[in-house]
Amino acid sequence: MKKISVWLIAAALLFITGCTPNVNDEEVLQNDEAEEQTSIVPSYQLSEENYKMILPYxxxxxxxxxxxxxxxxxxxxxxxxxxxxxxxxxxxxxxxxxxxxxxxxxxxxxxxxxxxxxxxxxxxxxxxxxxxxxxxxxxxxxxxxxxxxxxxxxxxxxxxxxxxxxxxxxxxxxxxxxxxxxxxxxxxxxxxxxxxxxxxxxxxxxxxxxxxxxxxxxxxxxxxxxxxxxxxxxxxxxxxxxxxxxxxxxxDEENILFPSSEGREKYFDDHETVTNFGNEVAQYFPNYVGVIGDGFYINGELQKLTIEIPIEFYGKGEVVGFTQYTYGLVLDMFPDYFDLEINIKSSNKMESLIYREAGAESPTVHIFH
Incomplete structure (x- = not known):
């Protein structure tokens, strides 16, 4: 997955520059389905796990x-x-x-x-x-x-x-x-x-x-x-x-809601991690409505955990501060054997994103402007 650039204003975090696709070496192909319709396949591929797509799309x-x-x-x-x-x-x-x-x-x-x-x-x-x-x-x-x-x-x-x-x-x-x-x-x-x-x-x-x-x-x-x-x-x-x-x-795939009775019954440890994470968030914002987690499992093994945190902010400083706080919780509370995505949202837009690929030492952060 392509890395997302970091825009977090916090002394403890480093700025990370996102990679820019190199599309100078494009292949020009003819599509058999349309008469003389030219298609372009960019040489850049987001990762070996992603398909290249013919352009124009x-x-x-x-x-x-x-x-x-x-x-x-x-x-x-x-x-x-x-x-x-x-x-x-x-x-x-x-x-x-x-x-x-x-x-x-x-x-x-x-x-x-x-x-x-x-x-x-x-x-x-x-x-x-x-x-x-x-x-x-x-x-x-x-x-x-x-x-x-x-x-x-x-x-x-x-x-x-x-x-x-x-x-x-x-x-x-x-x-x-x-x-x-x-x-x-x-x-x-x-x-x-x-x-x-x-x-x-x-x-x-x-x-x-x-x-x-x-x-x-x-x-x-x-x-x-x-x-x-x-x-x-x-x-x-x-x-x-x-x-x-x-x-x-x-x-054998399933998406499990956290926290939930099904999540507690099937994947107790993951359920408790998300619940404890929500409790820690509540200490920072006591009036927030609660985190919503979606765990994606293949053959009973957690592959990706996506968490949504809906919170109302009153300024960009609050967003930066809360994102920094959440970043620290990620480092302290979540093991690194699965992909982790945390979406911090206000009522009308995405405020910030924290993402960590499985096995990565530290998450990538993006604050939306």
């Missing part, structure tokens, strides 16, 4: 659909970033370039969502809705392309993410009350498998996509008001030329 052909289909903004971000993260195991970032989906167009995505969910006639009673939940919220496409000898780029792989509901919300009539039905993960997985099979078959009917490998992953959404996102639960690879899904590989 081409938005998804289904741009905006995800915001209409998934209610929780956190789920949107986690689904997009998580699908790209899981794609790295299939499409090497050192070899392939990333593009947003260019094949599943807006009207096609909406039609697929309609076709793959149960059809319920208007005027049906509550029992009919309960027995026929809409499982599928969204279909997300990501593309991976490779530079050819003639400086063109060619699609070599596709990832598809299917957003599936954990809670089904419905109305039996317009203006009536909303009802909520929990969807067990086992039931969601069963339906997700059938939906994924149909999506693959539809993709194979599209021109030029018959022989493209497809990585497909199932994402379990959180309820709309959740302060933490959901997570991917399973993935599979479909070889080029195949339209059949075999077995699924289970994904």
């Amino acid at each position: 081409r938005p998804s052909e289904a741009r905006g659909v995800i915001t209409n289909q998934i209610a929780n903004r956190l789920d949107i971000d986690e689904m997009e970033e998580g699908l790209r993260r899981h794609s790295k195991a299939v499409y090497d970032p050192g070899k392939y370039f990333f593009e947003e989906g260019q094949y599943l167009k807006e009207d096609m995505v909406y039609q697929l969502i309609t076709d793959l969910n149960p059809k319920i006639e208007k005027g049906s009673d509550k029992k009919v809705y309960e027995e026929n939940p809409r499982y599928l919220s969204h279909i997300l496409e990501q593309n991976f392309v490779e530079k050819q000898d003639d400086n063109s780029v060619e699609l070599v792989g596709m990832s598809i993410g299917l957003a599936l509901k954990s809670v089904y919300r419905f109305q039996t009539k317009t203006g009536g009350p909303y009802y909520y039905e929990d969807i067990p993960q086992s039931e969601m997985m069963e339906q997700g498998n059938e939906i994924a099979q149909e999506v693959v078959e539809r993709i194979r009917e599209m021109d030029g996509l018959q022989n493209i490998p497809i990585m497909i992953a199932l994402y379990r959404e959180q309820e709309s008001g959740s302060p933490v996102p959901g997570n991917f639960v399973a993935k599979t690879n479909v070889a080029g030329g195949s339209a059949s899904i075999g077995g699924w590989d289970e994904i």
Whole structure:
């Protein structure tokens, strides 16, 4: 991850200069999908773990659909970033370039969502809705392309993410009350498998996509008001030329809210660290509303802890002083085996950011002006 420059006015901290991308050695490529359309791939790469992206950036052909289909903004971000993260195991970032989906167009995505969910006639009673939940919220496409000898780029792989509901919300009539039905993960997985099979078959009917490998992953959404996102639960690879899904590989990921009863039960030590951190913050600002932590776990191991501190400030000096205080707490209280991000916010903007990569000796700090 690119380092963030430091702007902290405090004697105990050093200023750190952010790195500037060097884009002088850019590759100019021809995109096969458009007549004589020139694309540029900057030589600079944020890290070996990040994909290079073709410029000018081409938005998804289904741009905006995800915001209409998934209610929780956190789920949107986690689904997009998580699908790209899981794609790295299939499409090497050192070899392939990333593009947003260019094949599943807006009207096609909406039609697929309609076709793959149960059809319920208007005027049906509550029992009919309960027995026929809409499982599928969204279909997300990501593309991976490779530079050819003639400086063109060619699609070599596709990832598809299917957003599936954990809670089904419905109305039996317009203006009536909303009802909520929990969807067990086992039931969601069963339906997700059938939906994924149909999506693959539809993709194979599209021109030029018959022989493209497809990585497909199932994402379990959180309820709309959740302060933490959901997570991917399973993935599979479909070889080029195949339209059949075999077995699924289970994904052991979860986002855990701290403090919470679930966090205390599953990850007691991490829960206590966040709770104690909040108690220390309260000594500086007794009237603050409390910290909110999101722990991201893979196979039960904490990978990243994101903490949000909402506080009202009355001057930049307060921001600097509180950020310095929080920086000290980070050094004293948090082990360094996971990524740590602390966002200090007022009611209308981000005030400062403290970030530390796993294994780093000290955090990086940025105060926004």
